[in-house]
Amino acid sequence: MKKLKEKTYHLLSPPEQTGSASWWIDVFIISLIFLNVLGIVLRSVDYIYEWSPALFNGFEVFSIVIFSIEYLGRVWTGNMHPDYPNSAKGNLKFATSPMMVIDLLAILPFYLPFFGLDLRFFRIMRLFRIFAILRLVRFTDSLDFMYKVYKKRLSYLVIFSLFTFFFLVLSSILLYYAENSAQPEEFSDVPTTMYWLMGVISTVGFGEMAPATVLGRFIVSIVAFITIMLFGLSAAVIASGFSDIMADLKKA
Secondary structure (H helix, E strand, O other): OHHHHHHHHHHHOOOOOOOOHHHHHHHHHHHHHHHHHHHHHHHOOHHHHHHOHHHHHHHHHHHHHHHHHHHHHHHHOHHHOOOOOOOHHHHHHHHOOHHHHHHHHHHHHHHHHHHOOOHHHHHHHHHHHHHHHHHHHHOOHHHHHHHHHHHHOHHHHHHHHHHHHHHHHHHHHHHHHHHOOOOOOOOOOHHHHHHHHHHHHOOOOOOOOOOOOHHHHHHHHHHHHHHHHHHHHHHHHHHHHHHHHHHHHHHO
16 A cells, blocks of 8 residues: 555656656546636637537536545645655645635536535536646746745735735725715725726726825825735746745755
8 A cells, every 4th residue: 555655656646757658647637627717718609608518517526526636645645745754644745735725726626516516506616616727836946936936935925915905995985985975986885996996006907097186186186196016016926936936946
């Protein structure tokens, strides 16, 4: 059993050379992921899906079986990963890692109806299958590099995101009270104001609305100025993450 576990771990690990068994497994899984994403797209076109529903459903079952086997194999051998030592505890920590959670979300919707859940809920959960494409991070060096960068600077990005969110909420409330009396239809409530303000922050803009009061224009100007600084700080944090990872790779 120990030899089987070691062999399974090596087969599911990143390949060391082209043409090896683990390399072919990676090629197969990557191809299956792309075909699944393509299947989700084509399934939404009625005349294509109605041409052969059995083909789509059969391919979905086949894919889920393969992904389930791969997922269980990775969980079973998780404690052999150097970052997750120890038996049961290592397997559990590995199973709750971001990539493994993505793996689970990609296959979970298929099994939900067997637990008596509402089929309408199942249809919503099936959208999680698109997460399968995020699993390509594991198989692509450049994507893996970016994943390491974001993981290294995740705490900073979370702080910036929370600050931006609370700043957006506060600004929306202030802008609502500044503009509601002057434009009750446009700035009718805080959520509508927040939606419009998101357009300002993202530079998309919504031309049908604009602040009419001096206070409202001042608030929007401050919001635009601060968010530009926040975006600049976020870019600087990510850039420093790239530098750190590059330095670590050079040392290795």
